[in-house]
Amino acid sequence: MSKRTEHVAKGKTANIVSKDRLAISVGELDGVEVGDTVVVLNSVEIKDPDSYAVLGVYHETRLRLRVDSVAEKFSIASVVDQNPTTGGFSALSAALDSTRVRRMKVIVRSESAESESAVWVEPGEPVVxxxxxxxxD
Known part of the structure; x- marks a missing residue:
């Protein structure tokens, strides 16, 4: 037996639920199930430097979450890590930015606590x- 990844749905970040949990705009009606993986994407539009024509869009994973609960039209997901390819993260904390009430700063610390990084998440950001x-086989 081997594993393969199946696309379930595309949506957006909807709300901040708690210090390390987000609501997303897709749910049971979209096929989302508890345990599914959610990635928050950074989408960059690539333009031709001469004509300014859009050549395409590059998507990069900023944050990975796991679905904890599913409602009909939305789901709640908990932060797993910032960069799914590096692993090794154990402690997560988040704080609301007082200047933008709906923006969330997720701080991801390594197990050794020698380094940390932050990810800002706002409602409306694309998720897969x-x-x-x-x-x-």
Whole structure:
């Protein structure tokens, strides 16, 4: 048996629920299930430097979350880590930015606590929901 990743839904960050949990704008009606993976994307529009024509959009993962609960039209997901390829994160904390009430700063610390990084998340940012499924070889 091996695993493959299946695309479930595209949505947006909807609200800040608590210090390390976000609501997203897709839910049961969109096929989202508890345990699905959510990635918050940074989307950069790539333009031709001469004509300024849009060449495409580059998407980069900024934050990874796991779905904890699912309602009909939204889901709640908890922060797993900032960069899914590096791993090793154990402590997460978040603080609301007092100048922008709906913006959340997620601080991700390494296990050794020698380094930390922050990710700002605002409602309306694009997310993709995926699911790992086992398939027979």
């Amino acid at each position: 929901v995926t699911r790992s499924i086992e398939v027979e």
